[in-house]
Amino acid sequence: MLLLRCAVGSREGTKRKRGHMASAVIVGAQWGDEGKGKIVDFLAGQADFVVRFQGGDNAGHTVYLGDRKYVFHILPSGMLRPGVTCVIGSGVVLNLRRLADEISEVGISEQDITARLRISGETALILPCHMARDRSEESSRGKGRIGTTQRGIGPAYVDVANRTAVRMADTLDEDWFRKRLAICLESKRDSLEGSEFSEACDFEKTASETLRLARRFAPLVCDASALLEEARAKGKNLLFEGAQGTMLDVHAGTYPYVTSSNTVAGGACVGSGVGPRAIGRILGVAKAYTTRVGEGPFPTELIGETGERLRETGGEYGATTRRPRRCGWLDIVQLRRAVRLNSLDGIVLTKLDVLDGFDRIGVCTAYRVKGRCMTEWPVNPADLESVEPEIEFMPGWLAATSCAGGYDALPAAARNYVEAVEKWLGVPVAMVTAGKERDDIIVRQPVF
Numbered sequence: 255m256l257l258l259r260c261a262v263g264s265r266e267g268t269k270r271k272r273g274h275m276a277s278a279v280i281v282g283a284q285w286g287d288e289g290k291g292k293i294v295d296f297l298a299g300q301a302d303f304v305v306r307f308q309g310g311d312n313a314g315h316t317v318y319l320g321d322r323k324y325v326f327h328i329l330p331s332g333m334l335r336p337g338v339t340c341v342i343g344s345g346v347v348l349n350l351r352r353l354a355d356e357i358s359e360v361g362i363s364e365q366d367i368t369a370r371l372r373i374s375g376e377t378a379l380i381l382p383c384h385m386a387r388d389r390s391e392e393s394s395r396g397k398g399r400i401g402t403t404q405r406g407i408g409p410a411y412v413d414v415a416n417r418t419a420v421r422m423a424d425t426l427d428e429d430w431f432r433k434r435l436a437i438c439l440e441s442k443r444d445s446l447e448g449s450e451f452s453e454a455c456d457f458e459k460t461a462s463e464t465l466r467l468a469r470r471f472a473p474l475v476c477d478a479s480a481l482l483e484e485a486r487a488k489g490k491n492l493l494f495e496g497a498q499g500t501m502l503d504v505h506a507g508t509y510p511y512v513t514s515s516n517t518v519a520g521g522a523c524v525g526s527g528v529g530p531r532a533i534g535r536i537l538g539v540a541k542a543y544t545t546r547v548g549e550g551p552f553p554t555e556l557i558g559e560t561g562e563r564l565r566e567t568g569g570e571y572g573a574t575t576r577r578p579r580r581c582g583w584l585d586i587v588q589l590r591r592a593v594r595l596n597s598l599d600g601i602v603l604t605k606l607d608v609l610d611g612f613d614r615i616g617v618c619t620a621y622r623v624k625g626r627c628m629t630e631w632p633v634n635p636a637d638l639e640s641v642e643p644e645i646e647f648m649p650g651w652l653a654a655t656s657c658a659g660g661y662d663a664l665p666a667a668a669r670n671y672v673e674a675v676e677k678w679l680g681v682p683v684a685m686v687t688a689g690k691e692r693d694d695i696i697v698r699q700p701v702f
């Protein structure tokens with residue numbers, strides 16, 4: 255088993271600043287899978303804390319290091335950086351069984367977990383009843399299905415809003431926990447059928463399994479808000495790791511085809527227990543094209559040969575469910591919305607290398623709905639069914655991009671593409687990636 259304390263450090267790992275606290279939020283600017291994991295792992299080389307603030311194990315954040323591939327679902331993507339404290343924030347919904355499995359799959363020592371992982375006491379738990387409910391709701395939706403990851407995410411957040419959730423801190427006292435669990439399970443009685451209910455909502459089974467796992471993680475339970483405030487006071491660097499993407503936000507996304515949490519940068523505050531003034535820079539990660547997994551509107555989706563080519567070249571298969579991702583050109587209308595919703599200071603443009611072989615590259619700069627030109631996301635959801643993207647084509651570079659020589663060594667047409675995106679969005683492209691490895695990155699504006 256590989257012990258992560260021995261993980262190879264990159265050049266970035268040695269550049270920690272001391273005495274001047276900085277913080278940054280990393281969010282997905284599209285529909286998820288933009289490459290957030292790689293960016294968080296890279297920036298964690300200069301951070302002291304990495305905080306996951308929403309979502310659950312529906313996320314799949316990929317990091318390549320040396321000859322190994324790591325996929326983080328619930329552990330923050332700072333786990334490969336020795337010395338970084340990783341926090342599962344109060345906005346997350348946490349499946350303890352999956353956490354335990356992920357720790358052994360990734361190969362993190364118990365000593366490392368004790369030293370470096372913290373869980374907010376306010377984090378709500380995903381229980382077997384939530385997964386059963388996710389499955390049963392999806393199957394009863396039929397054609398109107400959302401295409402959830404079936405990890406119980408939506409039902410767990412329903413319990414949070416309904417005040418029937420069991421939270422991590424509830425497990426610290428067995429009598430208290432049993433009372434909370436009874437309330438939680440009782441609230442499912444009317445929504446799951448006979449045998450499905452009795453299996454997924456079995457009180458003793460759920461109680462014993464949850465308590466067994468919770469006892470293992472009890473020493474990690476903390477007041478995350480106080481922990482992060484103390485870190486701030488000591489001048490530590492904080493990194494907030496978003497999951498999913500802006501267009502999957504439960505309010506601002508393509509509702510109802512969304513996840514059940516606030517994926518936008520504002521979610522970093524409520525989901526980790528820091529106030530808005532604790533947030534420094536905000537970066538949105540966007541692919542150089544667009545993908546989406548699951549159902550729902552996708553204005554620039556390419557059905558056919560070009561979409562297929564993007565999928566195969568980009569290896570666009572889900573990191574959590576292995577489902578093929580739907581692919582399309584970059585959507586400026588959508589990204590402008592992401593810039594606004596997140597107050598983005600900049601974009602991290604990923605997977606530029608996937609476009610290497612295209613002789614022309616499409617970018618959507620406006621939508622056409624019933625003959626009308628629109629430059630904003632339609633208010634009326636019915637309009638999304640007939641939206642047609644207006645595509646401008648830019649010349650491709652037909653050469654292999656590499657990050658090794660820095661920004662100026664990129665092919666001129668690739669730089670042209672990056673700078674056109676900046677102009678359209680009105681914010682800088684702070685980083686560019688053209689390869690999956692940790693060092694395949696060009697930093698144009700440092701974060702810390």
Ligand code: GDP
Binds near residue numbers: 291
């Ligand atoms: P996340 O959920 O936002 O962390 O993204 P995923 O890990 O689900 O999907 C991003 C995929 O793109 C992963 O397989 C990454 O290894 C890969 N990736 C990230 N950056 C690059 C890049 O610049 N080039 C290529 N070819 N792959 C990349």
Ligand code: IMO
Binds near residue numbers: 287313314406511
């Ligand atoms: P990362 O963090 C892409 C999608 C699902 C579905 C919808 C609701 O890796 O970018 P849920 O299980 O959350 O109730 O499903 O959201 N979805 C994601 N799509 N990347 C993700 O995470 C996603 N997490 C959920 O496919 O359409």
Ligand code: MG
Binds near residue numbers: 287316573574
């Ligand atoms: Mg992913």
